[in-house]
Amino acid sequence: MTHQTHLFHMVNPSPWPIMGAMAAMMLTVGLVLWFHCNLNLILFLGLISTLLIMFQWWRDIVRESTYLGHHTPPVQKGLRYGMILFITSEVFFFLGFFWAFYHSSLAPTPELGGQWPPTGITTLDPFEVPLLNTAVLLASGVTVTWAHHSLMEANRASAIHALILTIILGLYFTALQAMEYYEAPFTIADSSYGSTFFVATGFHGLHVIIGSTFLMTCLYRQTMHHFTSNHHFGFEAAAWYWHFVDVVWLFLYISIYWWGS
Amino acid sequence: MYYKFSSFTQNLTGAVAAAAYNPQGLKPLVSTELPSSIFGTPTKVASESPAAVSYWGKNKVPELQKLFQKSDGVLVHLKQGVPDKLLYRTTMALALGGSIYCLIALYMASQPKNRK
Numbered sequence: 001m002t003h004q005t006h007l008f009h010m011v012n013p014s015p016w017p018i019m020g021a022m023a024a025m026m027l028t029v030g031l032v033l034w035f036h037c038n039l040n041l042i043l044f045l046g047l048i049s050t051l052l053i054m055f056q057w058w059r060d061i062v063r064e065s066t067y068l069g070h071h072t073p074p075v076q077k078g079l080r081y082g083m084i085l086f087i088t089s090e091v092f093f094f095l096g097f098f099w100a101f102y103h104s105s106l107a108p109t110p111e112l113g114g115q116w117p118p119t120g121i122t123t124l125d126p127f128e129v130p131l132l133n134t135a136v137l138l139a140s141g142v143t144v145t146w147a148h149h150s151l152m153e154a155n156r157a158s159a160i161h162a163l164i165l166t167i168i169l170g171l172y173f174t175a176l177q178a179m180e181y182y183e184a185p186f187t188i189a190d191s192s193y194g195s196t197f198f199v200a201t202g203f204h205g206l207h208v209i210i211g212s213t214f215l216m217t218c219l220y221r222q223t224m225h226h227f228t229s230n231h232h233f234g235f236e237a238a239a240w241y242w243h244f245v246d247v248v249w250l251f252l253y254i255s256i257y258w259w260g261s
Numbered sequence: 262m263y264y265k266f267s268s269f270t271q272n273l274t275g276a277v278a279a280a281a282y283n284p285q286g287l288k289p290l291v292s293t294e295l296p297s298s299i300f301g302t303p304t305k306v307a308s309e310s311p312a313a314v315s316y317w318g319k320n321k322v323p324e325l326q327k328l329f330q331k332s333d334g335v336l337v338h339l340k341q342g343v344p345d346k347l348l349y350r351t352t353m354a355l356a357l358g359g360s361i362y363c364l365i366a367l368y369m370a371s372q373p374k375n376r377k
Contacts, residue, residue: 012336015353022356029363033370042366045359052352060338066322067329068337225320 007072009064016057023049058217062234066226076233083237087244090207094248097200098255104192105260112191116260121193122185123261129180130257133173137246140169144215144239151222154229163219166242170212177205197256204248211245214238 004010023046030043065071071079105116113119124130147162181198188198218235221227227235263281264273329340339345 012338014336014338015349016338019352019356022360025363026356026359029367033366037370039366042359042362045355045362049352049355049359052348052355056338056348056352063329063337063340067326069326223318225318225322 007074009070009072009075011064014057014060016053016060019049020053020057023053062221062226065234066221071231071233076231079233079237083240087240090244094200094203094251097196097203098251100192101196101200101256101260104196112193116193118191118193121190124180124184124257126253126257126261129176130253133176134249134253136169136173136176137249140166140173141243141246143169144242148235148239151227151232151235152229156222159222159227160219163215163222167212167215167219170208170215170242174205174208174212177201177208200252200256204245204252207245207248211238211242214241 026042026046026049030041030046033039034043104112108114108116108118117123143162143166147159147166150156150158150162186194186197188194215238218227218238221234263276263278265276265280266273329337331340338349
């Protein structure tokens with residue numbers, strides 16, 4: 001039997017990258033056909049394929065790490081770099097939307113009535129549901145840290161409880177935001193106020209859903225005994241992502257909800 | 262006075278005897294010779310674990326490790342056999358079929374005369 005004499009991971013040939021690219025093509029072409037030709041099928045197929053591929057690709061990573069032991073310290077270091085770089089790219093993504101918001105709000109044009117909020121826009125009260133949302137996400141930051149410390153101390157029950165609480169808080173945030181969206185007195189079409197508001201908070205909400213899904217996967221893996229007290233990078237990556245989502249919300253709250261009202 | 266290493270402060274802090282005699286991360290292995298418990302919670306084995314937690318499900322990781330480490334030349338994405346193959350084939354069919362439809366749709370969309 002041949003064994004490698006180094007600590008790096010030589011990945012098995014995998015179909016997921018090329019199929020992921022095909023799914024991305026289906027998503028983009030699907031969007032075009034939906035916008036211009038009123039055809040939903042390709043977009044729908046693209047979404048299904050993307051979900052299937054993401055599931056199987058990440059399932060294989062769990063197999064390679066937990067079952068096959070390929071995630072040695074240097075491999076884990078690479079994964080840490082990767083996650084940090086990915087989150088940094090997401091920071092820049094949000095920076096763009098904040099740029100757009102400040103561009104429109106710092107020098108409001110005559111078309112908006114020369115003021116911000118623009119004439120005719122009734123803003124949301126920052127001290128009602130948005131403040132509750134802030135408290136919810138801050139609390140979830142505490143619970144995810146509690147979960148991490150429980151994990152490191154091999155306290156199985158605590159880790160599971162704290163993770164469940166974190167997920168519940170994340171879902172509560174999403175539900176509150178959905179209700180706010182439904183009840184809002186303005187729409188995305190209401191001048192640059194509406195577009196900056198809904199695009200920035202909308203992408204944030206999508207990231208909350210992604211983060212909650214990541215945490216739910218961690219909860220499943222924790223119940224299946226995948227994590228050990230000193231090797232649980234999947235959980236750490238989820239926690240980093242969750243803290244990032246929390247920080248973005250704080251910036252959104254201060255800039256758009258509070259200063260912008 | 263007993264001490265343990267606190268991962269929070271990165272220093273020694275006071276602890277109870279149980280924590281000192283069972284350092285974090287070094288829980289003794291629970292005996293794998295559990296009586297077969299197919300329905301729900303496994304029977305509690307006399308273990309030296311300090312925190313008597315209710316385990317949510319038996320730890321199947323060691324047997325899964327054996328399964329996936331079988332040297333039968335099968336790649337990781339197909340290692341579990343039939344369910345893996347089914348899922349892979351469904352996904353490949355969707356991806357290939359969808360991609361071909363995309364190319365056809367793009368070809369048709371680039372022919373302005375056909376759209377009249």
